[in-house]
Amino acid sequence: MTALLIRSMLMVFFAGIIGSFGAVFLKLGAARLNQSILSFANARLVWGVGLYLGSSVVYTLALRGGQLSVLYPMVSLGYIWTILWARLLFHEAFTKQKIAGLALILLGVALVGVGGS
Amino acid sequence: MSTVSTQPPSQSDRAARRRSTIAVAACTVFGAAAQILFKIGMSPGHFVPTLTGLATNVPLITGYVCYGVFTVVLVLALRQGELSMLYPIISLTYVWVTLASYWLLHEPPNWYKNLGVATIVIGVAVLGRGEHK
Numbered sequence: 001m002t003a004l005l006i007r008s009m010l011m012v013f014f015a016g017i018i019g020s021f022g023a024v025f026l027k028l029g030a031a032r033l034n035q036s037i038l039s040f041a042n043a044r045l046v047w048g049v050g051l052y053l054g055s056s057v058v059y060t061l062a063l064r065g066g067q068l069s070v071l072y073p074m075v076s077l078g079y080i081w082t083i084l085w086a087r088l089l090f091h092e093a094f095t096k097q098k099i100a101g102l103a104l105i106l107l108g109v110a111l112v113g114v115g116g117s
Numbered sequence: 118m119s120t121v122s123t124q125p126p127s128q129s130d131r132a133a134r135r136r137s138t139i140a141v142a143a144c145t146v147f148g149a150a151a152q153i154l155f156k157i158g159m160s161p162g163h164f165v166p167t168l169t170g171l172a173t174n175v176p177l178i179t180g181y182v183c184y185g186v187f188t189v190v191l192v193l194a195l196r197q198g199e200l201s202m203l204y205p206i207i208s209l210t211y212v213w214v215t216l217a218s219y220w221l222l223h224e225p226p227n228w229y230k231n232l233g234v235a236t237i238v239i240g241v242a243v244l245g246r247g248e249h250k
Contacts (some may be wrong), residue, residue, distance in 0.1 A: 056181070059155075063155055063156050072214045076237045095247040097246050098248075104237070106240075111232050112229065112233030115233060116229075
């Protein structure tokens with residue numbers, strides 16, 4: 001595995017963390033929407049969209065340093081953060097299925113990583 | 118996000134669910150197209166890190182448009198659809214991107230990648246079942 005590929009993988013990983021915060025802010029912002037069009041300009045929603053855009057910029061920059069067939073599957077690591085924040089911030093349950101699903105995703109990403117090196 | 122209903126789903130519920138499913142399945146194609154376009158747009162031949170360079174990068178811009186459509190359709194569908202049904206369909210994007218990387222971008226295929234993507238798809242499907250109450 002080259003240093004460039006590792007750097008790209010770390011960037012995809014980091015983009016996933018930024019994007020997961022974007023999702024949290026979008027959820028918080030969506031809760032504040034009402035009939036008024038002005039409610040779309042709420043700070044939480046704007047942060048959510050901004051973080052999402054920032055995340056996709058980091059992700060596209062990462063694509064310069066590796067194969068798409070290796071880097072794109074790593075996007076699935078984002079589910080880890082989504083489930084963690086849902087648990088910590090929105091008190092959604094941590095079920096056995098979620099843990100099993102995350103374990104399979106990690107295994108899959110590891111396999112793809114082996115295939116790319 | 119999914120709601121628990123004690124009554125059997127009505128005709129209109131089922132129709133709405135079917136519409137969500139079809140919309141999501143169609144939008145995985147947009148999601149995969151976005152990825153291929155991103156990769157082409159970021160390749161040395163296309164990527165110029167200046168304002169004009171970015172503004173005239175057709176694959177990259179088209180990629181962002183596809184990605185935007187993909188994201189908006191997903192968010193709308195996830196609001197009313199059954200997650201245990203939609204998650205596995207969304208994860209098809211991983212399959213399309215892998216196949217398109219092989220066929221369109223000529224990236225080397227191998228069994229580790231194929232097995233890895235299959236494992237991820239199963240993992241996402243299991244996650245979706247975890248959301249289903």
